Amino acid sequence: MSRFLFPKWSNLLLPGLILAGAVAPLYAVFVVAYGFSPKTMEAGYQPEQPVPFSHALHAGQLGMDCRYCHNTVEKTSHAAVPPTQTCMNCHTQIRPESPKLVEVQESYKTGEPIDWIRVHKLGDYSYFNHAAHVNRGIGCASCHGRVDQMEVVYRWAPLSMGWCLNCHRDPEPNLRPVSQITNMAYEPELELSDDERLALIDKYDIHPSENCSACHR
Amino acid sequence: MPRVIVFTILLLGLLALIPPAIFARMRSTPGPGRPIHIVQDMDYQPKFKTQTANPLFADGRAMRQPVPGAVARGEVMDDPHYLEGAIDGQWATEFPSQVEVNMALLDRGRERFNIYCSVCHGVAGYGDGMVNLRAMALMANADGPVDGTAWVQPKNLHLPEVAAQPVGQIFHSITNGIRNMAGYQAQIATADRWAIVAYVKALQLSQNAPAGLRAEATP
Numbered sequence: 001m002s003r004f005l006f007p008k009w010s011n012l013l014l015p016g017l018i019l020a021g022a023v024a025p026l027y028a029v030f031v032v033a034y035g036f037s038p039k040t041m042e043a044g045y046q047p048e049q050p051v052p053f054s055h056a057l058h059a060g061q062l063g064m065d066c067r068y069c070h071n072t073v074e075k076t077s078h079a080a081v082p083p084t085q086t087c088m089n090c091h092t093q094i095r096p097e098s099p100k101l102v103e104v105q106e107s108y109k110t111g112e113p114i115d116w117i118r119v120h121k122l123g124d125y126s127y128f129n130h131a132a133h134v135n136r137g138i139g140c141a142s143c144h145g146r147v148d149q150m151e152v153v154y155r156w157a158p159l160s161m162g163w164c165l166n167c168h169r170d171p172e173p174n175l176r177p178v179s180q181i182t183n184m185a186y187e188p189e190l191e192l193s194d195d196e197r198l199a200l201i202d203k204y205d206i207h208p209s210e211n212c213s214a215c216h217r
Numbered sequence: 218m219p220r221v222i223v224f225t226i227l228l229l230g231l232l233a234l235i236p237p238a239i240f241a242r243m244r245s246t247p248g249p250g251r252p253i254h255i256v257q258d259m260d261y262q263p264k265f266k267t268q269t270a271n272p273l274f275a276d277g278r279a280m281r282q283p284v285p286g287a288v289a290r291g292e293v294m295d296d297p298h299y300l301e302g303a304i305d306g307q308w309a310t311e312f313p314s315q316v317e318v319n320m321a322l323l324d325r326g327r328e329r330f331n332i333y334c335s336v337c338h339g340v341a342g343y344g345d346g347m348v349n350l351r352a353m354a355l356m357a358n359a360d361g362p363v364d365g366t367a368w369v370q371p372k373n374l375h376l377p378e379v380a381a382q383p384v385g386q387i388f389h390s391i392t393n394g395i396r397n398m399a400g401y402q403a404q405i406a407t408a409d410r411w412a413i414v415a416y417v418k419a420l421q422l423s424q425n426a427p428a429g430l431r432a433e434a435t436p
């Protein structure tokens with residue numbers, strides 16, 4: 001009668017298990033940190049809008065200033081989505097019969113708003129103020145990316161609290177003159193020296209708050 | 218080592234690569250399937266913020282429209298010079314007392330002109346803005362104007378009849394629109410519209426400056 005003998009390869013089991021036990025937690029930490037980060041789960045949100053409006057055409061090719069449509073951005077916390085009238089300033093005459101503009105024409109006739117899908121949404125407990133930022137030298141592109149190159153707008157930044165705080169703790173790399181706010185191609189770190197950007201901190205009296213209540217109410 | 222164990226280990230190793238690959242793809246490619254809120258916190262609260270929808274109202278808007286005829290504080294309607302550019306039914310030839318014409322006003326006017334006007338009228342005011350160029354290209358299409366485009370080139374602001382317009386008339390055109398141009402009352406604040414008028418006047422002078430003035434300006 002033959003006895004059961006562990007085969008020779010079973011000697012590998014113990015070191016193998018130890019290795020697996022060491023690697024598995026590292027793997028789990030990596031997957032959670034990398035995969036569940038807002039950079040993965042939040043950034044890159046690109047919904048299909050009811051009207052295929054192209055920022056790449058209007059803001060990019062035609063070079064329209066962001067404020068032509070988002071004209072409340074310098075005065076209020078909310079950078080308004082424009083009323084349909086703003087579209088119709090031009091589109092009563094330019095491509096009025098385009099099938100892409102059917103919803104816009106409909107909205108213009110009935111006064112019903114177009115159901116744009118919000119791309120940049122914060123938690124409802126956060127109160128971001130656009131005016132406070134654009135009037136102190138934080139450009140559109142710093143948070144929204146190169147919208148002038150986006151055929152369909154997507155969320156370029158994670159808009160997470162850690163991401164906000166990065167800049168609130170050290171705003172200097174992102175500062176530009178207020179006159180360049182809507183210049184999407186402007187890169188503060190290439191255009192201005194460190195000293196010039198530091199001077200902007202004094203000029204615009206920038207003291208970014210890290211208090212909870214600065215943003216959360 | 219039995220094959221089945223080797224294969225299982227290899228398979229697990231390969232499977233372990235799938236989640237990082239998916240996440241790497243999500244990071245590099247925008248798409249509609251986000252944001253994914255693993256922890257909801259209080260991100261979605263039953264309250265209404267600016268420009269959100271409220272199904273309780275017939276028009277579906279959370280923001281209410283002002284009652285017809287409502288006048289906001291500071292929006293007094295009894296100053297036709299400032300608000301309409303007219304005095305006793307005549308175009309005003311002077312700026313209203315609320316507007317102080319100085320360099321700051323012209324700078325503001327240039328900035329606003331470049332945002333709102335230059336798209337059609339062009340940065341120098343010759344009626345050759347980027348939107349005009351595109352509309353002209355759509356008109357010149359070999360098979361006829363694209364999608365019913367019917368474009369008339371915007372006014373060249375340096376034509377004698379435009380240059381001769383009093384400030385009140387220019388202000389009125391910006392405010393209420395004229396011919397094919399829509400009014401910009403809702404888009405541009407009253408003070409900024411006057412700033413644009415001042416800048417347009419400076420722009421017109423710059424393109425048709427009398428010889429003496431030019432010599433004076435260049436030391």
